[in-house]
Amino acid sequence: MSSDRRTFIKRLGMGAAVGLGSLAILEKTALVEASSSEPVETNSETRWGMLIDMSLCDPECNDCQKVCHAKHNVPDHGNKKDEIKWIWKAPFKNVFTDMNHTYLQAGLLEKPFLTLCNHCDNPPCVRVCPTQATFKRDDGIVQMDYHRCIGCRFCMAGCPYGSRSFNWRDPRENLKQLDPSFPSRERGVVEKCNLCAERVDVGQLPHCVETCTNGVLIFGNLNDPESAIRKALNEKKTIQRKPALGTRPSVFYVI
Amino acid sequence: MYNLKWILPPFLAFLAILTYPLWSGPKGAMPELAKPKGEACVESATWMRANHMQLLDHWREEVVRNQSRVYVNQAGQRFEKSLTKTCLSCHNNKQEFCDRCHNYTSVKPYCFECHVDPKLSEVSHVQ
Numbered sequence: 001m002s003s004d005r006r007t008f009i010k011r012l013g014m015g016a017a018v019g020l021g022s023l024a025i026l027e028k029t030a031l032v033e034a035s036s037s038e039p040v041e042t043n044s045e046t047r048w049g050m051l052i053d054m055s056l057c058d059p060e061c062n063d064c065q066k067v068c069h070a071k072h073n074v075p076d077h078g079n080k081k082d083e084i085k086w087i088w089k090a091p092f093k094n095v096f097t098d099m100n101h102t103y104l105q106a107g108l109l110e111k112p113f114l115t116l117c118n119h120c121d122n123p124p125c126v127r128v129c130p131t132q133a134t135f136k137r138d139d140g141i142v143q144m145d146y147h148r149c150i151g152c153r154f155c156m157a158g159c160p161y162g163s164r165s166f167n168w169r170d171p172r173e174n175l176k177q178l179d180p181s182f183p184s185r186e187r188g189v190v191e192k193c194n195l196c197a198e199r200v201d202v203g204q205l206p207h208c209v210e211t212c213t214n215g216v217l218i219f220g221n222l223n224d225p226e227s228a229i230r231k232a233l234n235e236k237k238t239i240q241r242k243p244a245l246g247t248r249p250s251v252f253y254v255i
Numbered sequence: 256m257y258n259l260k261w262i263l264p265p266f267l268a269f270l271a272i273l274t275y276p277l278w279s280g281p282k283g284a285m286p287e288l289a290k291p292k293g294e295a296c297v298e299s300a301t302w303m304r305a306n307h308m309q310l311l312d313h314w315r316e317e318v319v320r321n322q323s324r325v326y327v328n329q330a331g332q333r334f335e336k337s338l339t340k341t342c343l344s345c346h347n348n349k350q351e352f353c354d355r356c357h358n359y360t361s362v363k364p365y366c367f368e369c370h371v372d373p374k375l376s377e378v379s380h381v382q
Binding site for chain 1: 315319320322324339340365368369370371372373375
């Protein structure tokens with residue numbers, strides 16, 4: 001087949017057009033995929049949430065943490081680096097990093113605040129997990145499948161609340177008592193609060209809520225306007241942790 | 256065929272040695288497994304022997320991903336999908352049931368690195 005310079009250049013041009021065109025299509029589909037991890041308004045009937053009224057919380061009391069950690073086989077390794085936390089207390093200045101100012105109410109800055117996984121409506125940990133070990137259930141609980149976690153710790157980098165802990169050591173090293181009703185974890189996986197999904201699924205309250213005798217914790221369905229938590233949210237002035245990040249936490253606070 | 260009488264017998268002998276594990280049958284006694292406490296398993300014993308691993312794998316997927324925690328068997332009975340709470344409540348001797356057969360068949364499932372054998376819940380480090 002003979003071909004002169006003119007037809008050769010024509011064909012080259014057509015080839016380039018086809019190539020670039022398909023590239024544009026690829027980009028379009030990639031964009032669609034990326035945007036699917038953007039917040040999706042679900043029509044689920046239930047979105048579990050929690051209201052923490054810190055005005056009622058006794059700073060000396062740690063019962064909720066004790067029960068939670070005992071029931072979920074969370075070990076105490078005795079040092080900060082290996083620490084595993086599901087629910088814990090931290091000073092106001094660390095929990096509400098964007099609300100600190102010089103002339104805050106006396107003592108508030110250092111006051112211990114109860115904190116746990118926020119079970120965000122738009123959870124960054126779910127978005128970054130490469131194996132979908134962390135996922136959001138229809139009822140809003142951000143759940144982990146420990147069978148699937150590869151320990152990459154992207155979720156720990158993604159979570160703006162420090163709600164996730166990595167098992168640097170075998171948790172059973174420092175568990176004196178194992179609760180058989182809930183599995184422990186193994187070395188090399190990340191773990192966090194599961195909002196007691198195993199209890200919520202059978203109609204019970206989370207351990208922390210059930211344990212608290214001061215009524216600090218209100219648990220309920222955020223999508224039900226008649227629920228106790230929605231009524232409390234209507235009445236009281238509440239705040240969330242780092243709302244500007246757009247994670248839309250399901251945990252609310254009364255200072 | 257050329258030199259068949261020299262080639263065929265050694266070849267057959269080779270095949271016999273190669274397939275020895277397949278036709279010789281089990282060597283040594285089959286493991287004596289601990290009898291379970293209850294009367295019937297979630298499915299028939301023969302089915303469970305062959306398929307318990309698939310069943311457990313399916314259960315974990317259902318419980319963790321789909322919030323489906325109740326198993327209905329062929330006979331219509333309902334069970335909680337739980338290794339510790341359902342299986343081990345009857346098969347309450349893990350060492351002489353699960354472990355003994357897994358050792359015999361040389362499989363190493365890692366269920367119990369996280370899931371707890373209720374009998375050993377007092378011991379600090381359990382494998």
